[in-house]
Amino acid sequence: MKIKYNLLHEEKNTKARLGTIETNYGIVETPMFMPVGTRATVKMLTPEELYDANSGVILANTYHLWLRPGEDLVDKAGGLHKFMNYHGPILTDSGGFQVFSLAKPKDITEEGVHFKSHIDGSKLFLTPEKSIEIQNKLDSDIAMSFDECPPASASYEYMKNSIERTLRWAKRGKDVHSNPRQSLFGIVQGGAYEDLRKFSAIETVKLDFDGYSIGGVANDGESKEDMYHAIDYSIPYLPKDKPRYLMGVGEPRDIVEGVIRGIDMFDCVLPTRIARHGNAFTRHGKLNIKNSKYKEDFTPIEESCDCYACKNYTKAYIRHLVNVDEALGGRLLSIHNIRFLIRLTEELREAIKEDCLLEYRDKFYQDYH
């Protein structure tokens, strides 16, 4: 079945919404944070550890799985859920972000995008149709349209041409989409240009997708203001009965700000990436476990945290693991960071329910720096 978004409550003083999304693999509550598992695994974590963190949807990536192991193999395995043993909903990114990270502007044509494989340098060509076909075979619950994710620094002229092409790509992808169990989201682009965001949102909605995302944010050194503007310029034109997904965002304060502006879904590599580099999210901001001040700190990362890492391990121990490059260090920090962001969304949902989101934000900012 396609997903179904249920709007349960709109917060009185902000644009925040409380909702649920019905999926093939259960009902998830929004606003929510979705951990990223690019290569069909949330790096270092088992599905059980994700369930323990109360994670709902996770991401996988079309581009990476296309190259290895290939969508046909995943298909043979019985689809992505069976292949990776994850029994929650899965969203696949389209490979659009890799247009931004791997291709040069000259490689982007009307037909599709020429890539060089990051694995062996071989030439690849990805089109909107191909991306959707791969995602159909991967059998994720939510597929994303293949878009161009232009840098925030792109000129107005470039951005205008880009969003028009992304709209044509969205239409082409939708036309070939054929998996009845899978929903398809459209992506709003337009940088920090108000009229382009508006145009992109209105035209994308006309194509009638199962959900809408706001892309092209938090890249290329874009300022916070530009990111928040990009959301504010897009949200008014998105339908209330469909979920709204802010792509790639994940810093705690950006999640708070996104929710206030009406975002329902977030994904980000940050919790797992910074974990591998020895960092942990806390209520007081980011903590670098490698700092020498934690050498003899025998308290958990956060006393108030209910994650497996905080209930059982000390900073001194995790610091030691990270310093000697033991995998358990990155695992424990990943468990904590993912739980941290998910717990943040749980609290945000509670604040929406109680209509006290702005108070929650003030309290959050008091501690977080």
Next chain:
RNA sequence: GCGGAAUUGGUGAAGUGGUUAACACGCCGGAUUGUGGCUCCGGUAUGCAUGGGUUCGAUCCCCAUAUUUCGCC
């Protein structure tokens, strides 16, 4: 006991008679937002074993001392 060689930061080490002593590791920080996983960017020896001497100037030359090391007895 005799003879030779060595002695540069936390470590392994490069190097030159003349402004800021290479590099690597380590250490200390920072970055990271739809993941090109295991990365990137900074900082880190006021001093070249110690004491004398030569020189305008010495880590680099000479002498002594100490330590280490190799060979011989």
